[in-house]
Amino acid sequence: MKHLLSIESLSAAELHEILDLAVEMKATRGHHAEHPLRHQCWGLIFSKSSTRTRVSFEVGIRELGGDVMFLSSNDIQLGRGEPIEDTARVMGRMLHGAVIRTFAQLDVEQFAQFSGIPTINALTDEEHPCQILADLQTIREKLGSFEGKTIAFVGDGACNVPRSWIWAAIRLGFNLRIAAPESFQPDPMFIGRLGSDRIQVTASVEEAVAGADVLYTDVWVSMGRESETAYRMAQLEKYQINAALLEKAKPGALVMHCLPAYRGKEISADVFEQHAETIFTQAENRLHAQKAILSLLVRR
Numbered sequence: 001m002k003h004l005l006s007i008e009s010l011s012a013a014e015l016h017e018i019l020d021l022a023v024e025m026k027a028t029r030g031h032h033a034e035h036p037l038r039h040q041c042w043g044l045i046f047s048k049s050s051t052r053t054r055v056s057f058e059v060g061i062r063e064l065g066g067d068v069m070f071l072s073s074n075d076i077q078l079g080r081g082e083p084i085e086d087t088a089r090v091m092g093r094m095l096h097g098a099v100i101r102t103f104a105q106l107d108v109e110q111f112a113q114f115s116g117i118p119t120i121n122a123l124t125d126e127e128h129p130c131q132i133l134a135d136l137q138t139i140r141e142k143l144g145s146f147e148g149k150t151i152a153f154v155g156d157g158a159c160n161v162p163r164s165w166i167w168a169a170i171r172l173g174f175n176l177r178i179a180a181p182e183s184f185q186p187d188p189m190f191i192g193r194l195g196s197d198r199i200q201v202t203a204s205v206e207e208a209v210a211g212a213d214v215l216y217t218d219v220w221v222s223m224g225r226e227s228e229t230a231y232r233m234a235q236l237e238k239y240q241i242n243a244a245l246l247e248k249a250k251p252g253a254l255v256m257h258c259l260p261a262y263r264g265k266e267i268s269a270d271v272f273e274q275h276a277e278t279i280f281t282q283a284e285n286r287l288h289a290q291k292a293i294l295s296l297l298v299r300r
């Protein structure tokens, strides 16, 4: 594994390797035997806002012995139109690794190619792999395993988070149901090409959550989609995770949210608070899962 660009590009063995090391990272925080990023400087190149991803990478890189530099795209020439290929070739001669949050998946892939340094996707419009790895770690902690489980994603089924969930389900052998209105469902051609009976897409939120082990949601308005806010609110109104919906899931089902959360929109305030332990464990596990990714990228 040279880069971490998507869940799609990882094998089941690689996913398990990251998750196993994430458990070890969590157990040994504060007294790691190795500091694999010693004498290294990593760059965080972000074109979108972030709380969790930025903090967890900055802390994680330092805990592994490295130094880190946060580079908002507004502050570097990338924001004034310098091509990604040129930015990458410059960074590749100075930094030891890069963590990139941006819009196009192609930009992360080109950065990896042109820089030659380990590159991590910290969210694009297409995938959010680090989030899903932390979520898988959380499900393992809370339910023992994810194999054979049913995860119901409710809300904007066409954005980055459900896309990464789809690839995780394909690779790891759990069932994924996506409940979204037609205009927010993943491309049917893409789902058809996958040819997997583990992935079900429906407009019926009740059908998706019936007996599910996990209910999962994400914001209705992803970064970069702000101009569509009114349309999205109207379309997604019926796709809220709330107490009535939760009753249809398996008793004791987990409720998960990648955060930030908008109470009264994709999740009701009471359900959010009742499941805050799980939701903030997801956030914490970003640190541990990403330290596992960083370690594996520099070990090879």
Ligand code: CP
Pocket (backbone or CB within 6 Å): 049, 050, 051, 052, 053, 054, 123, 131, 258, 259, 260
């Ligand atoms: N879940 C997540 O990626 O959060 P941030 O946008 O705050 O990094």
Ligand code: NVA
Pocket (backbone or CB within 6 Å): 123, 128, 159, 160, 161, 218, 219, 221, 222, 223, 258, 259, 260
């Ligand atoms: N789908 C959301 C995820 C935020 C972590 C977005 O892209 O804004």
